[in-house]
Amino acid sequence: MTDDMKKSDTLVAEMVHEVKNPLTTVKGLLQLLKPYLVMIEKERYADIAISEINRANELLNAYLNSNTSISPKRKLVCVNTVLEEMKLLFEREANVNRIQFHAELDPNFPKVNVCRNEFKQVLVNLVKNAVEALVEVKDNRMRVITLKTKMQGQRIHVIVEDNGSGMDQSTITQLFTPFYTEKSFGTGLGLPICKKIIEKHDGIISVKSQKSMGTTIQIALPSSPIDVD
Numbered sequence: 001m002t003d004d005m006k007k008s009d010t011l012v013a014e015m016v017h018e019v020k021n022p023l024t025t026v027k028g029l030l031q032l033l034k035p036y037l038v039m040i041e042k043e044r045y046a047d048i049a050i051s052e053i054n055r056a057n058e059l060l061n062a063y064l065n066s067n068t069s070i071s072p073k074r075k076l077v078c079v080n081t082v083l084e085e086m087k088l089l090f091e092r093e094a095n096v097n098r099i100q101f102h103a104e105l106d107p108n109f110p111k112v113n114v115c116r117n118e119f120k121q122v123l124v125n126l127v128k129n130a131v132e133a134l135v136e137v138k139d140n141r142m143r144v145i146t147l148k149t150k151m152q153g154q155r156i157h158v159i160v161e162d163n164g165s166g167m168d169q170s171t172i173t174q175l176f177t178p179f180y181t182e183k184s185f186g187t188g189l190g191l192p193i194c195k196k197i198i199e200k201h202d203g204i205i206s207v208k209s210q211k212s213m214g215t216t217i218q219i220a221l222p223s224s225p226i227d228v229d
């Protein structure tokens with residue numbers, strides 16, 4: 001490793017370390033606010049915000065400890081609950097941008113053996129892309145994100161659908177290439193990260209899209225329990 005690489009690694013590690021401090025402060029403030037949210041029956045917002053802060057902290061810790069390669073823990077996760085959480089997580093952004101969430105969740109959808117944080121990370125990236133694709137649409141169509149779960153043979157399917165800007169074929173072929181982005185503010189890492197996580201869970205992520213019409217991203221996972229590592 002060159003001196004320059006060591007220096008930039010140290011800088012990133014220092015930054016990661018320092019980002020944790022404001023997160024701790026925000027988490028403490030949310031815990032203080034929670035009793036007031038209980039009074040108006042909105043404590044779920046605090047719970048989800050706190051769990052998001054925990055998730056960010058775990059990601060940062062995993063980065064700091066990446067030399068010791070901690071493998072994330074898998075457990076049986078209720079996907080429908082995670083999708084319901086997505087609606088709350090993006091509620092404000094959806095309201096501001098006049099986006100509606102629809103859910104078509106199979107009530108008999110089995111629990112899935114995944115790392116909950118990683119699975120959430122995938123859904124956050126997909127819903128964020130859907131919101132951004134809908135914000136780009138300038139006509140006055142009703143902007144909708146549909147979250148679906150369904151069983152199909154030996155596979156379970158989790159689907160995030162939007163009727164936003166859509167993509168042409170050349171974008172679709174480059175989607176999973178790291179740093180490929182068409183956004184001035186994007187890093188182009190969202191979908192490559194999703195693919196890596198889904199494939200680690202023995203799943204497949206696929207895309208259907210039509211320019212100006214919308215996009216469907218489908219995750220297929222094996223329905224039988226996966227060995228916990």
Ligand SMILES: Nc1ncnc2c1ncn2[C@@H]1O[C@H](COP(=O)(O)OP(=O)(O)OP(=O)(O)O)[C@@H](O)[C@H]1O
Pocket residue numbers: 125129130133162164165166167171175180181182183185186187188189190191192214215
């Ligand atoms: N739902 C979608 N609708 C339309 N285009 C999409 C959608 N999802 C992804 N894309 C296209 O794929 C590109 C890559 O997406 P990806 O999530 O990997 O990166 P990004 O969104 O540009 O940046 P980041 O996720 O790192 O903030 C996007 O720039 C966009 O052009």
Ligand SMILES: [Mg+2]
Pocket residue numbers: 125128129186190191
């Ligand atoms: Mg993205």
